[in-house]
Amino acid sequence: MTHLDNLGREAMVYVENLTKSFGEVKALQGVDLTVHEGNILGLLGPNGAGKTTTINVLTTLVRPDGGVARVDGIDVTTDPGAVRSRIGLTGQFAALDDNLTARENLVLFGRLLKLGGRRARIRADELLEEFGLSDAADRHSGTFSGGMKRRLDLAASMVGSPRVLFLDEPTTGLDPRSRNALWEVVRTLKASGVTIVLTTQYLAEADELADDIVVIDHGRVIAAGTSSELKTRIGGSSVRVRVHGESDRARTVLSTRWPVTPADDDTLGIPAEGSDTLVDVVRLLDENNIAVAEIGFQEPSLDDVFLALTGSTRIEVPT
Numbered sequence: 001m002t003h004l005d006n007l008g009r010e011a012m013v014y015v016e017n018l019t020k021s022f023g024e025v026k027a028l029q030g031v032d033l034t035v036h037e038g039n040i041l042g043l044l045g046p047n048g049a050g051k052t053t054t055i056n057v058l059t060t061l062v063r064p065d066g067g068v069a070r071v072d073g074i075d076v077t078t079d080p081g082a083v084r085s086r087i088g089l090t091g092q093f094a095a096l097d098d099n100l101t102a103r104e105n106l107v108l109f110g111r112l113l114k115l116g117g118r119r120a121r122i123r124a125d126e127l128l129e130e131f132g133l134s135d136a137a138d139r140h141s142g143t144f145s146g147g148m149k150r151r152l153d154l155a156a157s158m159v160g161s162p163r164v165l166f167l168d169e170p171t172t173g174l175d176p177r178s179r180n181a182l183w184e185v186v187r188t189l190k191a192s193g194v195t196i197v198l199t200t201q202y203l204a205e206a207d208e209l210a211d212d213i214v215v216i217d218h219g220r221v222i223a224a225g226t227s228s229e230l231k232t233r234i235g236g237s238s239v240r241v242r243v244h245g246e247s248d249r250a251r252t253v254l255s256t257r258w259p260v261t262p263a264d265d266d267t268l269g270i271p272a273e274g275s276d277t278l279v280d281v282v283r284l285l286d287e288n289n290i291a292v293a294e295i296g297f298q299e300p301s302l303d304d305v306f307l308a309l310t311g312s313t314r315i316e317v318p319t
């Protein structure tokens, strides 16, 4: 991917050979990434991969040791103030004052950005509406559920109408419903033209939201591409099936059509080409009078990605 877009403009976020160490720990060892205007980049990696450090460099909170990091063409080290005026950040841990109401929190952020009192109140109400929090506007954020807090935190990072938004693990710890609500908000922001960099430990989340995905581990990029490119590389999703009793016979039958991988828990994995594969598996087993106990699709997990990309799982298996 080039760092220029198809109009010849530089990408909204541009990072090249970025390095950062904390004492002995090499948090970033030459990270490259590019995000074009209006796109979402998913920065995917396990604990300690360097996700937050990358975000912190781009949001001017941490000074890199080497490499280039530019936002909207502006270097984060030479003009951090100009970078800050263009960005919003929702950190890994909420930046709210739990003793204030939702509205008061947003007004406070507006005042910090030097909006006048009236303007700050108008902006707060706009955001409460946009993020589905109007009904909770006068409740203390300390009484909010995890999902509501995350939404309010995200609203706070949008007070200054930034062109680029950084989200550090926006849905970690949320239940599926709150997670879906947050995904909806992120999609709405993208539709309004905001460029977004989000970090996540979940392939499914990057898959849902991101135009492009960069996988990092130990401060290095180990893969980059669109979700479907990565999935093709790692083999895509599979159909998982468990049968009553006759597991060996089921395996023999299915092996006549697909490469079958048995798992420890007696399930059989079949590479899925689409929803048809599931139906075909059921039909073939049925034709052979084998009763299905359980069947479903399984998306590749982050562990599968690592296995495919590095040839090893992160858990050392004694040989």
Ligand SMILES: Nc1ncnc2c1ncn2[C@@H]1O[C@H](COP(=O)(O)OP(=O)(O)OP(=O)(O)O)[C@@H](O)[C@H]1O
Binding pocket: 022, 025, 026, 027, 045, 046, 047, 048, 049, 050, 051, 052, 053, 054, 092, 201
């Ligand atoms: N201020 C710091 N001082 C010392 N070491 C640090 C500091 N910040 C980060 N590190 C180390 O740098 C590495 C990368 O950390 P980072 O927080 O960027 O990872 P991460 O991908 O965000 O992980 P997580 O998913 O746990 O949030 C880790 O080994 C971490 O311990």
Ligand SMILES: [Mg+2]
Binding pocket: 051, 052, 053, 092, 168
């Ligand atoms: Mg982190």
